[in-house]
Amino acid sequence: MELPSGTEKSLIYIPARNLEHIILDTLNSLLPYINKNTQLLLVDDQSTDQTYSRAHEFITQQNIEDYCQLIRLENQAYYGGNQKIAYRYALNNDYQYIVMVHGDNQYPANQVPEILKLLKDTNCAFAYGSRFLGTPLKDGMPVVRYIGNIMLTKMQNLLLNRQLSEYHSGFRAYNLHFLKTIDFESLSDGFIFDNEIIIEHIKRDYKILAIKIPTNYSAGSSSISYKDSIIYALKIIINTISYKFSMGRGDELK
Numbered sequence: 001m002e003l004p005s006g007t008e009k010s011l012i013y014i015p016a017r018n019l020e021h022i023i024l025d026t027l028n029s030l031l032p033y034i035n036k037n038t039q040l041l042l043v044d045d046q047s048t049d050q051t052y053s054r055a056h057e058f059i060t061q062q063n064i065e066d067y068c069q070l071i072r073l074e075n076q077a078y079y080g081g082n083q084k085i086a087y088r089y090a091l092n093n094d095y096q097y098i099v100m101v102h103g104d105n106q107y108p109a110n111q112v113p114e115i116l117k118l119l120k121d122t123n124c125a126f127a128y129g130s131r132f133l134g135t136p137l138k139d140g141m142p143v144v145r146y147i148g149n150i151m152l153t154k155m156q157n158l159l160l161n162r163q164l165s166e167y168h169s170g171f172r173a174y175n176l177h178f179l180k181t182i183d184f185e186s187l188s189d190g191f192i193f194d195n196e197i198i199i200e201h202i203k204r205d206y207k208i209l210a211i212k213i214p215t216n217y218s219a220g221s222s223s224i225s226y227k228d229s230i231i232y233a234l235k236i237i238i239n240t241i242s243y244k245f246s247m248g249r250g251d252e253l254k
Contacts, residue, residue, distance in 0.1 A: 008037070012038060106217075127210065129211055130211065159244045
C-alpha cells in the first residue's frame with residue numbers, strides 16, 4: 001500500500017532501548033515508506049548496546065539522512081518519557097501526523113500507510129492498530145495476556161462509555177492538530193502513558209478509530225514483565241475509576 005499523497009508532513013517514530021538484535025529488521029521494514037513527506041525519528045533511550053550505532057549505520061548506508069533524525073538520550077526517559085520527546089519534536093518541527101512503531105518489530109510496518117490514511121481521510125484525533133479485531137490467541141498472544149487485556153478493556157469501556165476493541169496496542173498514530181491541545185507532558189513517564197493519553201482523548205470527546213493488525217510475539221519482540229503487567233493493570237483501574245468519579249455522579253461520558 002502506498003502512502004497517502006499530499007504536502008502534509010508525517011513522522012514515523014521509533015522508541016528504542018537495547019534492540020541491537022532487531023532494530024535493523026524494523027528499519028528495513030519501514031524503509032519503503034521513508035521519504036520527504038514521511039520522515040523517521042528514532043529516540044534511543046540510553047541503550048547500553050549497539051542500537052544507536054546500528055541505526056545510524058543503516059540510515060547512512062541507505063542514503064536517507066535527510067529524512068531521518070536520531071536522538072540518543074544520555075539519561076533514560078522511560079517509555080512514556082520517550083514518547084513525550086518524540087511528540088515535542090513533531091510539534092516543534094511542524095509535522096501534522098505521527099505514527100509510533102515499536103523498535104522490536106512487533107507491529108506491522110506495512111500498515112503504516114493504512115493508519116496514516118485513516119487519520120487523513122477521517123480527521124480523527126487518534127488511530128490505533130487493534131489485535132483484537134483479528135485472532136490474537138491464534139496468532140500467539142499468551143493466554144494470560146489475552147484474558148488480562150479482555151478484562152481491562154471491558155472494564156474501561158464500561159466506565160468510559162466507549163466501545164474500543166483494545167486500549168493497550170503500541171501501534172498508534174496521532175493527528176497533531178488535536179494532540180497539541182493535550183498536556184501530555186503531565187502524564188506518566190512509564191508504560192501507563194499509553195492508557196492515560198487515550199483517556200485524555202476521551203475527556204475531549206475526540207474521535208478514536210482502529211484498524212485490524214496481526215498479533216506478533218516473535219522471539220525478537222519485547223514486552224513488560226508479568227510483575228510490571230500487574231502494576232500496569234492496577235494503575236489503569238485506579239486512573240479509570242478516578243476519572244469516572246471526577247466527572248460527577250450524574251455525568252455520563254459521550
